[in-house]
Amino acid sequence: MTWLGADTYTYHEVTFDDGVLVVRFDQPEALNPFTLASMNELALALNAAAHNPDIRVLVLTGTGRAFSAGGNAKAMGERKDGGNGAHPLDRPLWNVPTMSVEERLRHTKQTGRELMLALHRLDKPTIAAVNGLAAGAGMDISLACDIRIAAAEARFAQIYVRRGLIPFDGGMFWLPRLVGLSKALELMYTGDWVDAEEALRLGLVSAVHPQDDLMPRTLELARRLASGPPAALAAIKNITRRALQLDLPQTMELTYGAAEYLFRTADHAEAMAAYAERRDAAYTGW
Incomplete structure (x- = not known):
């Protein structure tokens, strides 16, 4: 364990400078999904953000053409009798080094819920730099951030309904508060994609930049916030x-x-x- 959560990261690129922790989802070949292993890593990074006083701002972003495609759809489609450990209904219990005794005694299964709650509870500014598609839990984790800044190529979708599901990783809480009840229900009912300009018009994001300018502009804001009280x-x-x-x-x-x-x-x-x-x-x- 280190002040950045782990000595090395496999599924994320984690950097720290000028008070800003940048966590980059780094499985571009699979569109940066949330897997059991990657969620363990992300839990450590969020714990570091919460408890390291030198970290003043957290930035989430992705590698490649996706911010995050969300949950592992392949695992959800391969549930077997007795469970294979990857399907949400078959998940093991959370077991990461930073857990408290109270958390262990709750016997919480390893799902996105604990990550979303940890991000929501973080009393530090958080920014999602949405570089590409953000679907399902990938969209939800961007909604959990205080500020969303999008690349022109960014797209958002509450894709759950297309899998016969509901937005169970926080979208039903955050989305109506951001875009209003009517539009939120439309997006959740249909699973339709929203491009960056429409996201800006709806208030889903606060700015849209060309891809090459996304991180420089995001870090400019993050460093400004990190220099604040x-x-x-x-x-x-x-x-x-x-x-x-x-x-x-x-x-x-x-x-x-x-x-x-x-x-x-x-x-x-x-x-x-x-x-x-x-x-x-x-x-x-x-």
């Missing part, structure tokens, strides 16, 4: 998401509680000193 960014993310389920008085109670804490941080003092001295602030996260 970590505690304030964490509070913005945490409270904004919680506020979707709360009324205004409840939200104001949370925001004033967070503000009282933030007023006492070294980062707030540094921000005010930098403002007075007309210089860039250097935040430490305290």
Whole structure:
């Protein structure tokens, strides 16, 4: 184990620089699917992002012509009597080094659910740089990120219905909140593809760039966020998401509680000193 989750990665390319952890799905020949082995690796990377204070922003992207094609459709079509271990109904229990005792005692099966929840809980900015097709769980993991930036070649699909399934990896939660109930239901009912420009029009992504500009522009934003005050960014993310389920008085109670804490941080003092001295602030996260 290392501060980046693992000494080496097989199914992902993982790099860290300027406070930004980039996790690149790296099985391009198979369109970057989620397999049992790749999910184990991704769990370690997400744990590193959560617990390494030097990591301030997480970026997810893909290699080749796909961001991620999602679940392993071949395994889903090959379930045998007694189970082969790869089908979602036959999955083994989660067993990665970073698990707590409580997580082990829950006997949770190895599915995308734990990955999506870990990404959703991460109190740091997350960006999906969607370089190509994002289908099923591949689309869902992009929806779990705070910001989505797309290459012109990117395409999205809630492909589950074409397999006789529902979006069970978070799409039914995130998609209506992003594009509205009517459009979300249409996309989930049909499994239709949405290209990058339509995704931008719907608010599914916040920007579309030529393929060659995707990562430079994404990293430009990621580094800008990584240079910001970590505690304030964490509070913005945490409270904004919680506020979707709360009324205004409840939200104001949370925001004033967070503000009282933030007023006492070294980062707030540094921000005010930098403002007075007309210089860039250097935040430490305290």
